[in-house]
Amino acid sequence: MSTPDDLKTAGLKATMPRLKILSLFEQGEARHLSADDIYNTLIGEGFDIGFATVYRVLTQFEQAGLLTRHHFENDRSVFELNQGGHHDHIMCLQCGRVEEFYDPEIEKRQVEAAEKLGFTIRDHSLYLYGDCTRTRCPHRK
């Protein structure tokens, strides 16, 4: 559960929609949530909320540094709680499962590649797409 102070610290008023949304991430059912996921979960719990609020709050949380927004290769954004530091993602094209990884050598070489071209990196995105190699993908939908 998230506490009102989590929001106040981030410079945001502690409103009910914000607390509910932050809680969804903190209680950790799933690490990567879309606006749609959040809207449907909260409506399903009987909490009255609108898409406008969901999108507004997600953007505010991103700007406040509470969440990171990801653009996988489909059309919608997913969000993830900022905890445990930066990492990159791999998604199974069969079942949609997402796993995380971090390779400091890749990170370093990204900076170097940018420098060689006269750029200073501010951000980057790295997504791998593939298939679970297990005989039967355990997450097949």
Next chain:
Amino acid sequence: MSTPDDLKTAGLKATMPRLKILSLFEQGEARHLSADDIYNTLIGEGFDIGFATVYRVLTQFEQAGLLTRHHFENDRSVFELNQGGHHDHIMCLQCGRVEEFYDPEIEKRQVEAAEKLGFTIRDHSLYLYGDCTRTRCPHRK
């Protein structure tokens, strides 16, 4: 300029819209073109074409292996001719300039990271975002 055979080889009828679009990439004014870029350029040249055709043809070219589709961190897709092999991209957040790079070590480590997680990579996307370090960004809009 593109020749009808370029299309026939790819298993596509040599129609006027397809030839025009492929030529835009081959004559190389810009390496990275959006559907909007293509539509506006052709309309500007007095050639009558619709967005439906532009999007349809771009998808066909992608499936035929003639083009690669890129999703930068904005909302629209850009396309690039498949020549010279795979590479990744860095975009200037100030002026939108795009440069290309390729680091075999990064590529190798991506495959290894995937293997460790039990995945076989089929595709990946790596985009760096930053600023031109030159005193005055030469491409500022």
Next chain:
DNA sequence: ATGTAAACGATAATCATTCTCATGTAAAGC
């Protein structure tokens, strides 16, 4: 408790992309 600026939710608007469908055309066969 009250006042006020901020936040909310319903709904309309955007915008890139895709779909529908009536018409046009490339190229295969005569």
Next chain:
DNA sequence: GCTTTACATGAGAATGATTATCGTTTACAT
């Protein structure tokens, strides 16, 4: 060259995610 026909095209509607608008509600400082 001329038909045939399956495939391609362009206009415009539809889609789907996200954003903007706006009247109402609420957090919270006074």
